[in-house]
Amino acid sequence: MNDYQFTPAAIEELIMLRNKCHESRLKDRFLALILIATMPLAPILEISKIIGKSTKTIERWLEIYFTKGVESLKQYNYKPKKSKLNFYQKNQLYIYVSFYNPRTINEVVAYIKKQFTIDYSYDGVRTILKKMKLKVIRSKTVPGKTPSVDVQENFIKQYYVLKNEPNSVTLFGDGMHLLHQNLPFYCWGVPLFPPILETNTSRKRLNILGAYNPKDCSFLHITSEDNCNAERVIEFLELILKTYSSIPKINLIVDNARYFHASIVREWLENNKQIKMVYLPAYAPNLNLIERFWKYSKNQLVRGKYYETYKEFRVKAFQFLNNIKDHEESLKKLMVEKFQIVRA
Incomplete structure (x- = not known):
């Protein structure tokens, strides 16, 4: 009662x-x-x-x-717990995370303990980091010997000069190894139940030499299990020459892979003046438009895609590479001639 x-x-x-x-x-x-x-x-x-x-x-x-x-x-009189860190300590913590990029929350817990002699739990530190708008981010990679900004900008200017030459075509060329393997991908979902991907034990791969034409989104390639070498480069150049036989000048932009500089390749170029090999600055893949195409290819072919047999994988790869025009709308948006300048 x-x-x-x-x-x-x-x-x-x-x-x-x-x-x-x-x-x-x-x-x-x-x-x-x-x-x-x-x-x-x-x-x-x-x-x-x-x-x-x-x-x-x-x-x-x-x-x-x-x-x-x-x-x-009707009123709530909830008062949140006062943070153990003061304003200046939070600023110092923000600077530490921003510049040193700790990999785990436990590293931040240890930093707070050492720097401020304050004990914080794992969950407490995670809450603080979220309130500071700090998140787990994925690191990006750039070549360790990036050319100077001036070198990169001068090459871009050179490209536009080549592109605008009358009676010419400018292609972006490169080699790519496509492994018979299912690659993971980012997606929305329930964190406790991420997608489970079947993988292959095969180590087989296709070695592709390709050339992309940004003007009409066309693509040429020679693809096989053979390694990329000087002989295959000549076979590749002959395919380009045959395809663009009616065009007086063909500019092929490539990186500095050894097979592009091989003596028999230089000799072939001396005898076939119609093709001019234009070399990118060293360590500047950001200036090669075809790198975006390779990334798009992997997304289409092997990222989140499982092929039980190598034969099935090979068929799908050739279907894609031989029918690039089916992807023209997507490529027009992706392969825009805007080059990223990497600053060391």
Whole structure:
């Protein structure tokens, strides 16, 4: 039995407030008082079991209602715990994470302990980092010997000169190894249940020499299991020469792979002046448009794609490489002639 007295008007008001309320936590408060008012013989312990709240919580609601009124019952007086770190310490922590990029939260916990002699839990530090808008990010890679900005910008200028030459075509060429393997990918989903991918044990791969024409989104290639070498480069150049036989000058932009500089390749070029090999600055894959094409190819062929047999993988690869025009709309958006300048 409880000793709380409610007038009929007060009970009616509580029922009305609960019916109009859309906040579940407030509804629980009103319901607890309604049950106490309409079930005077029921002990608060029984009411607490019905509501799913402790007797202490319900008694606190009753005290607020009878001493401060129903309006006070609608208010939340939650006060978050005060951070152990002051403003300056948080700034220092932000600078530490921004410049040193710790790999784990435990490293940050250890830093706070050493730097400020303050103990924080793993979850506590994670909360602080989230409030600072810091997230787990994926690192990016750039060549270790990136050419200067001037060198990169001069090459881009050179490209536009070549591109605008009359009676000419400019292609981006490169080699790529396509492994018979299912590669992981990023996606939206439930963190506890990430997609499970089947993988292959095969180490077989296709070695591709390709040339991309940004003007019409066309693609030429020679693809096989043979390694890329000088002989295959000559076979590749002959394919380009045959395809563009009616064009007086063919500019082929390539990187500095050894097979592009081989003596027999230089000799072939001397005898076939129609093709001019244009070499990228060393360590500047960002200036080779075909690198984007290779990334697109992998997304289409092996990222999240499982082929049980190498034969099936090979067929799919050739179907894609021989029908690039089917992807023209996507490539027009991706293969824009905007080059990233990498700053060391």
